[in-house]
Each structure stands twice: as structure tokens, then as C-alpha cells.
Amino acid sequence: MTELFQIKGYAFGWMNVLDVLVGIFLIIQFYRLIKRTLAVKVFLGLLMVCSVYFLLRILQMPVVYDMKEVFQLYGYEFRWLNILDLLIVVFLVIQLYRLLQGSLAFNIFVGLLVVYAAYFLVQALKMPILTNILQNFINVGIIAIIIIFQPEIRKFLLVLGKKTPLSKDSFFTKLFLPDKFKSYKEEENIIDELVIAVARMAASHTGALIIIATSYRVKFDTASSITIDANVSAKLIESIFAKNSPLHDGAMIIIGNKILAAKVILPVSENPDLPTRIGLRHRSGVGITEHSDNLAVIVSEERGAVSYAQDGTLVQNVSLEDLKIKLYEVLIDG
Numbered sequence: 001m002t003e004l005f006q007i008k009g010y011a012f013g014w015m016n017v018l019d020v021l022v023g024i025f026l027i028i029q030f031y032r033l034i035k036r037t038l039a040v041k042v043f044l045g046l047l048m049v050c051s052v053y054f055l056l057r058i059l060q061m062p063v064v065y066d067m068k069e070v071f072q073l074y075g076y077e078f079r080w081l082n083i084l085d086l087l088i089v090v091f092l093v094i095q096l097y098r099l100l101q102g103s104l105a106f107n108i109f110v111g112l113l114v115v116y117a118a119y120f121l122v123q124a125l126k127m128p129i130l131t132n133i134l135q136n137f138i139n140v141g142i143i144a145i146i147i148i149f150q151p152e153i154r155k156f157l158l159v160l161g162k163k164t165p166l167s168k169d170s171f172f173t174k175l176f177l178p179d180k181f182k183s184y185k186e187e188e189n190i191i192d193e194l195v196i197a198v199a200r201m202a203a204s205h206t207g208a209l210i211i212i213a214t215s216y217r218v219k220f221d222t223a224s225s226i227t228i229d230a231n232v233s234a235k236l237i238e239s240i241f242a243k244n245s246p247l248h249d250g251a252m253i254i255i256g257n258k259i260l261a262a263k264v265i266l267p268v269s270e271n272p273d274l275p276t277r278i279g280l281r282h283r284s285g286v287g288i289t290e291h292s293d294n295l296a297v298i299v300s301e302e303r304g305a306v307s308y309a310q311d312g313t314l315v316q317n318v319s320l321e322d323l324k325i326k327l328y329e330v331l332i333d334g
């Protein structure tokens with residue numbers, strides 16, 4: 001095939017262009033296929049990691065790499081890219097620490113770091129047998145890490161995916177996906193109705209557990225639940241959670257603009273770091289958010305306080321204003 005153009009010594013032909021176009025087409029098709037599911041957040045997270053990876057690869061191209069040194073320290077030369085590299089690594093380690101903090105995986109993470117440190121130590125001390133053993137351990141360790149940290153890796157990619165340029169209000173989305181740039185009247189109405197209901201239930205100490213599911217594939221036990229399938233309205237929410245209502249026990253699931261079900265039994269969180277005084281309503285609210293990007297809104301019957309749970313973290317005693325901001329973040333910015 002004839003050569004079309006050259007970039008930094010690389011020749012590009014028609015096939016390369018076709019290759020890129022087919023690649024882009026497949027990515028767009030795949031995105032459209034999964035855009036209403038939770039997987040889209042993971043996919044966007046992966047896309048972001050890949051983009052950063054390619055960016056870093058490109059930055060290491062000789063032309064860029066030959067930039068002038070910044071300074072010298074004990075005979076080592078430091079370049080701008082070394083500093084950027086270091087900053088990115090520090091940022092990632094901090095993010096990883098924040099993500100794992102408080103979970104069982106954190107101890108495993110520290111254990112793995114110790115193995116790594118030991119490996120570098122025995123290597124520096126030129127102890128071949130130990131070096132070999134630890135090296136093999138580390139090689140297998142990569143697969144072990146993926147298996148052990150599967151929920152955390154998923155959560156990490158979800159967090160990244162939420163902040164990608166494809167978020168609803170990003171410049172990129174407005175420019176290239178104008179159908180997403182619509183008015184959010186319906187979502188704003190849902191938020192208003194929810195906040196009104198929560199305010200009234202908190203004032204009357206009516207216990208409530210509302211799950212706002214952002215993915216259509218929310219999994220819950222349907223055997224015990226009652227299907228509602230009605231528009232979200234403050235009055236309906238209040239009547240469901242009213243103390244003498246036969247539907248008040250358990251959680252309510254909201255998906256899109258519909259109250260999908262009530263009386264739902266959710267998985268209870270087993271996180272030992274949750275405050276000991278909280279009961280099952282709060283624990284099950286946290287439980288449903290641990291491996292999904294649902295938001296749980298909880299009104300305490302005992303204290304009349306409002307809390308929400310997201311990504312397995314419980315935020316207690318939030319004001320109605322804070323709740324509204326969180327709902328905007330989940331339903332509109334998400």
C-alpha cells in the first residue's frame with residue numbers, strides 16, 4: 001500500500017488509517033451496547049488507563065525524551081519527565097491507599113509491598129537463591145493480585161470511569177455527543193421529590209432506606225419484594241415508609257424515574273469499621289453500595305437523621321442541602 005504520511009519517522013499507509021477507523025468504530029459500538037449498564041463505568045475507566053498509558057509511551061519518544069535535564073542530585077540527572085513520572089506514581093499510590101484503607105485487602109497490599117521490598121533487598125545483597133524464589137513469587141503474584149483485588153480493581157476503574165471526559169456535563173460530551181446535552185428537568189424533579197420525602201420522614205422519625213440505582217442491572221432478592229413501577233413522588237415514598245404501611249420494611253429501589261420495588265431485602269455489609277451503634281438499616285444500605293455504584297439514602301427511625309452510603313462508605317447526619325448535592329452528582333453529573 002502506498003505511504004500516506006510520516007510522523008517522526010514512522011510511515012503511515014491506508015491500512016493504518018483503516019485500522020484506526022475500524023478500532024474507533026468498534027469502541028463506539030461497544031460503548032453503545034453497554035452504555036446503560038454498570039460495565040460502562042468500568043469500560044471508561046479502562047479507556048482512561050489505556051489513554052494515560054499511550055500518553056506516557058508517546059512522551060517517552062526520543063524527541064521528547066531528549067529534553068534538557070532539570071537538575072542534578074548526587075550525580076543523578078533528573079528530567080522533567082522523571083518528575084512527572086514520579087508525581088503520577090505518588091498520585092496512584094495515594095489513590096490506591098485511600099481506596100484500600102480499612103479493607104482486608106489493605107493488609108494483603110502491605111504484605112505484597114513487604115515481599116517486593118525483600119526482593120530488592122536480597123537482589124542488592126546478591127543472594128541468588130532467595131532472589132530467585134521471590135522473583136517467582138512475584139511473577140505468580142501478579143495473577144494473585146488480580147484475583148484477590150478483583151473488587152477493588154473494579155471499584156478503582158469505576159471511580160476513574162465516573163470522571164472521564166464522557167461524563168454528562170463535560171466539554172467533550174457536549175461537543176461530540178449532543179444528545180446527552182439535554183435538559184435535566186426529569187432528574188431535577190426526582191431530586192426535589194426525594195428531598196421533600198426525606199425531609200418529612202426525618203422530621204417525623206420515619207425510618208427509610210432508598211436505593212438510587214444508576215445501573216439497570218441492579219441485583220436484589222425479588223422473592224420478598226413487591227414490584228411498584230410507579231413514578232417517583234414524595235407522597236408515594238412517604239406512604240410506603242409510613243409506620244403502618246405493609247410495605248415499610250426493607251428497602252425501596254428507584255431506577256431512572258421509577259420506583260421499581262419496595263420491601264426489598266439487601267445484602268448486609270460486614271465491614272468491621274462501620275460504627276458499632278448503627279443497625280441493620282444502615283448496614284444493608286452500605287452493603288448494596290459496596291460492589292456497585294448505587295447510592296443508598298437512609299433515614300434513621302431512632303434519631304431522625306439522614307445519611308447516605310456510596311462505594312461502601314457511610315456518610316452520616318448529612319443536611320438536606322448536602323443530600324441534594326449528592327443526588328445531583330449521582331443522577332445528573334454521573
Ligand SMILES: Nc1ncnc2c1ncn2[C@@H]1O[C@H](COP(=O)(O)OP(=O)(O)OP(=O)(O)O)[C@@H](O)[C@H]1O
Pocket residue numbers: 207208209248249250251264265266267268277278279280281282283284299300301302303
Ligand atoms: N437486609 C435488609 N435489607 C433491607 N432492609 C433491612 C434489612 N435489614 C433490616 N432492614 C430494615 O431496617 C429496619 C431495622 O432497622 P435497625 O433499627 O436494625 O437499623 P438502624 O440502622 O439502627 O436504623 P434506625 O436508626 O432507623 O433504627 C428493619 O425494620 C428493616 O426495615
